[in-house]
Amino acid sequence: MASSPLLLTCGEPAGIGPEITAHAWAALRHEPDCCFLLLGDARYWQRRNPELPIREIGSPGEARRVFPDALPVLNRPLAAHPEPGTILRETAPQVIAAIEEAAELALSGAVAGLVTNPIQKDALYSAGFRYQGHTDFLADLAARKGHRVDEVMMLVAQDLRAIPVTVHIPLKDVPAALTTTAIIKQAKVVARDLLRFFGIARPRLAFTGLNPHTGENGAMGREEIDIIQPALDSLRQAGLNVLGPLSADTAFHPEARASYDAILCMYHDQALIPVKTIDFHGGVNVSLGLPFIRTSPDHGTALGIAGRGRANPQSLTAAIRLAARMAGALE
Structure with missing residues (x-):
């Protein structure tokens, strides 16, 4: 059990x-390993719950x-209290x-790791936000403090x-953005952090191809070659245990998943579709390559159902449990 709590933004x-x-607090309040605090507006959270x-x-x-008895909150009052589903620019x-403060607390060791509630990126752009999302923002915050960062997004769903x-x-931009250097760099980060956070000493890393049937020896594209x-x-020459490239349409069934510890996919949907098919409500987003632990639910803000009692908390609960396990591996 990590001595410090997790922080939820x-x-x-x-x-x-x-x-x-x-819902996550109610599910986890009697699990000491999963202790977390909220960085947010206590009065607004009380109004919503x-x-x-x-x-x-x-x-x-x-x-x-x-x-065990109440949700701990570092109170940071909002400028305004929005109605559920209605974003306020204020x-x-x-x-x-809150994300900036959370990163500071994680870097200082005051918290064992971060679990981030979903943000609405288009709502933040008017306030100067210029990032693709949490991952690159947190990476930049850490880099500003002099930390080396090699951020990598990993999605976790059951055994995948x-x-x-x-x-x-x-x-259309994927073929130009895909490089040998990028694949090597990310694979090395994944291998390092699978050992660090998951205890896998020599992880088996699989790789998909980019094209159908991995390009059929160049007939449908040369990216694989x-x-x-x-x-x-x-990567093999560097001593990593690698498998592939695999045709993406045969890489995710149970027998295939049993042959690797992680799989590197060439573009977003190659990775996200199987994750959400296997465990739509329980998938977790993990940021590897940062100087602190960060997980998040694998879904968005769901403004259309906010405040209606229909939101499924499984992904957030899974994200907290996974962050706690990762923190425990460092103890």
Whole structure:
């Protein structure tokens, strides 16, 4: 069990964050390993969850004493209290500030890791947010403090760990963005952090191809020959246990998944579709390559159902449990 608690950020307040936070606390309050505190507006969270016991604390160190009986909150009042599903621009600077403060607390060791509630990126752009999402923002915050960062997004669903080598870019731009260097760099980060956080000493890393049938020896594209295979050859020479390139349409059934510990996919949907098919409600987003632990639910703010009692908390609960396991591996 990590000695410090985990920290949960507020995310977009108008989304489902407040209600799934309440459900996660209720599910985990008697699991000491999963102790977490919220960085957010205590009064607004209480308004969204009238039956939820909430207690303001002055520092993360007070969270463990409070957690079994109430949700511990480092109170950061919002400029305005939005109605569920209705974004208010006034809250955007505070959503950004919460992520910045959370990163500071994680870097200082005051918290064992971060679990981030979903943000609404388009709502933050007016406040100066210029990032693809949490992962690159947190990486930049850590880099500003002098830490080396090699951020890698990994999605976890049951026995599947999937990493998209290229992430939030148009599909037409993937072939140009996919490089041998990028594949090698991400694979080395994955191998290192699977040992660090998951105890897998020599992880088996699989790789998909980019094209159907892995290009059929160049008949349907040369990316496998010119980009992916050279990366795998280099990784083998470096002592990594690699498999592939595999045709993506046969890489995710149970027997295939049993042959690897993680799979690196060439673009976003190659990784995300199997994750969400295997465990739509319980998938978790993990940021590897940062100087602290960060997980998040694998879904968005769900503004359309916010405040209606329909939000499923399983992904957030799974994200907290996974962050706790990762923190425990460092003890």
